[in-house]
Amino acid sequence: MELLASLLSALKTRDPRSVEQEFSVLRSESLRLKKHLSLTCEAGALKGNIKKNRYKDILPYDQCRVVLSQSTTESTSDYINASFIRGVTGDCRYVACQGPLSPTLVDFWRMIWQLDIKVIVMACREIEMGKRKCECYWASGQRPAAFGPFTISSQGETHMNADVVVRALTVTFQQETRSVVQYQFLSWPDHDVPHETDGVLDLLRKVRGSRGAHSSPLLVHCSAGCGRTGVICALDYINDLLVSKKITPDFSIMKVVLELRTQRPSAVQTKDQYQFIYTAVISMFQQLLQASPPQLYCNSSELKRPEKTTPINPTPTLSSSAHRPVMNDTYAVVNKPKKSHPPPAGPAPAPAATPTSSTGSRSLPFSHHYDNEPSGASAPPIYSTVKPRLKPLSPPPPATPIYDTAKPSMQQWEGREYHLTSADGAPSEEADDDYEIFSSTAGAASSCSPAGIGFNCRVPKPKGPRNPPAQWSRLER
Numbered sequence: 422m423e424l425l426a427s428l429l430s431a432l433k434t435r436d437p438r439s440v441e442q443e444f445s446v447l448r449s450e451s452l453r454l455k456k457h458l459s460l461t462c463e464a465g466a467l468k469g470n471i472k473k474n475r476y477k478d479i480l481p482y483d484q485c486r487v488v489l490s491q492s493t494t495e496s497t498s499d500y501i502n503a504s505f506i507r508g509v510t511g512d513c514r515y516v517a518c519q520g521p522l523s524p525t526l527v528d529f530w531r532m533i534w535q536l537d538i539k540v541i542v543m544a545c546r547e548i549e550m551g552k553r554k555c556e557c558y559w560a561s562g563q564r565p566a567a568f569g570p571f572t573i574s575s576q577g578e579t580h581m582n583a584d585v586v587v588r589a590l591t592v593t594f595q596q597e598t599r600s601v602v603q604y605q606f607l608s609w610p611d612h613d614v615p616h617e618t619d620g621v622l623d624l625l626r627k628v629r630g631s632r633g634a635h636s637s638p639l640l641v642h643c644s645a646g647c648g649r650t651g652v653i654c655a656l657d658y659i660n661d662l663l664v665s666k667k668i669t670p671d672f673s674i675m676k677v678v679l680e681l682r683t684q685r686p687s688a689v690q691t692k693d694q695y696q697f698i699y700t701a702v703i704s705m706f707q708q709l710l711q712a713s714p715p716q717l718y719c720n721s722s723e724l725k726r727p728e729k730t731t732p733i734n735p736t737p738t739l740s741s742s743a744h745r746p747v748m749n750d751t752y753a754v755v756n757k758p759k760k761s762h763p764p765p766a767g768p769a770p771a772p773a774a775t776p777t778s779s780t781g782s783r784s785l786p787f788s789h790h791y792d793n794e795p796s797g798a799s800a801p802p803i804y805s806t807v808k809p810r811l812k813p814l815s816p817p818p819p820a821t822p823i824y825d826t827a828k829p830s831m832q833q834w835e836g837r838e839y840h841l842t843s844a845d846g847a848p849s850e851e852a853d854d855d856y857e858i859f860s861s862t863a864g865a866a867s868s869c870s871p872a873g874i875g876f877n878c879r880v881p882k883p884k885g886p887r888n889p890p891a892q893w894s895r896l897e898r
Contacts, residue, residue, distance in 0.1 A: 422710065425663075428672055429706040432699060440699060443675055444692040451682040458683060460484060470500045473528070475519045479645045485684045487516060489528060491535040495569040501528045502646065504685040505638070506654055509661040515654045516638045517685045519646035520545060520555030527569035529558055533601065534571065534594055537637045540628055543605040544641065544649040550611065554644035559590055559603060570594055581627060584608040584620045602631050609649055614693050618701040622708075625657055651681055651688030655698055656705070663709065674698055 454460075464470060465480030474480060480502065481487070487503040501518070502525075508514025516536065520543075521529040532538075545554050560566040560575040567573075576589035581604075588603040606624055609615050632639060639657070643649040655677050662668040678695065681688040689695050 424668070424670060425706055425710060427670070428668070429703065429710065432703050432706070435699065437696065440696050441692055444695045447675055447679060447682075447695070450679060454679070454683055458484075460683065462686075464500055465502060467500070469498065473498075473500060473522065473525050474502050475522060476645050479519065479647055479686060482684065482686065487518075487532055487536075489531050489535065491531045493527060493531065493570050496527045496531065498528070501525060501532055503532060504646075506681060506684045509658065509665050509667055512636075513638050514661075515657075516640045517646050517650045517654060517688070518640060518642040520642055520644045521558050523556055526556055526558055527571070530568050530571040530573075530592065530594075533640065534592065534599075536640075537599070538640045539601060539635050539637050540631050540639055541601060541603040542624070542628060542639065542641045542653060543603060544609050544643040544653060545611065546605075546607060549644070554611065555642075559588055576600075582620070582623070584615075585624055585627075587627075604628055604631075609643075611644060612648065612691055614652075614697040618697070618704045621653070621656065621701060622705060625653070625660065629657075629660075645687075645690075647685060647687040648690030648694055651678070651685065651690065652694050652698060654685075655681060655689060656701055659702055660705065663705075674702060 460482045461484070462480035462482060464483050464486060465474055471477070481504040485505045487501055487505060489499045489501055503516055503518035505513045506515040506517055516532070516538070518529075518532070533541075543555070547553065547555050547557055558568065558573075560573045561578075562575065565572050565574045572593040574591045574593070576591055578586060578588045581587050584607055586605045586607065588605070590601045590603060592599050592601055604624060604627065606621070608620065615621060628639065641650045641653050655674075658677055658681075659674075662672070674695075678689045678698070689698065
């Protein structure tokens, strides 16, 4: 816990400008490692595979690309724009994939069947900014969808929240049926980040719960399979570092992302996405430190967020007005029995022990009659139903003045706006020396508004000591 608190303090004190500089170093270091590790993209650049790439500059590395072996009559090629990404333990934990195109829908399901994928995370919409970012590869409603020899059926669709849609799918191939769960995150703009981190962290918690102890890779895709996909893989990777006790004092988000980029090109594509990882990791560490009991380094594959509890206020006393309870608009009237037992004559006996119930609570010295008790029908109910107390109405608006409040005029010099102000900096009420704005009221004679419908008029001010026009006088009612 001390290590986690120390790392959290270091992350929170990072200057955003240093994070931007770190991202620039990350990009240059990625290019250096690509040359140093001799990473190539020859398979994706083949003439027969060019049409299977959504973007010509995002091609999987030959050293870690997914090679299809489950051939069908519709497709026998072994190429798909998808990459294996290692997890904390060194196994193939993730598959980062581009959103399928029309020519690659069958290949997409070939890959899912071959790798026995159980959970899919879709971090994009089908259409974004007027452009198609991903083909629909699932069944909607009760009608199954066929993609070559694969038949996809929907078992139900639910909304985990406003940002996430969960679809339960079944895949049938050669008379064998498997179950697949798809999580689609709807509120993640392309080349941008969500407005908060809680939605993404909640999504990852649900995904880990759906995967359970299954060893198949987690399939993550967006449109290109690098930006948003890389952020999700990086956050889940960091969570596994915590759970598996592999986080070290030299923990670095840059090292995590750099490791991802050696397996999937342009993983975490923008500096805003890189900054989002910092913000999400800070939130993740804080949730773990605030959890009660601490859930750090637990054996469970899912880390729950600490539930928010409402603090219980102490019992208020009548003598202190500062501790009086806040009353709502609805009240309940308690009717106590009017008849009381007279004290017995003679010396007062010693007080007996107050009887307690089986649950340990003290019983009252007399029985109350409740509305739902037949025996208490004749007695007044302890609770009476009352209507909510009406809130006082707001005072009626004052009569419309014959003069409107003059607003400060705005003048422009050289494209800039200037407000006329008084010496103390407040807007001047006499910004216009030549005109004064007034409005007509009901029953007032106005030459500018004969019908009295409320149009503003501009009447010249007198230049000498003449009497003001009749329109300027206030009507006496």
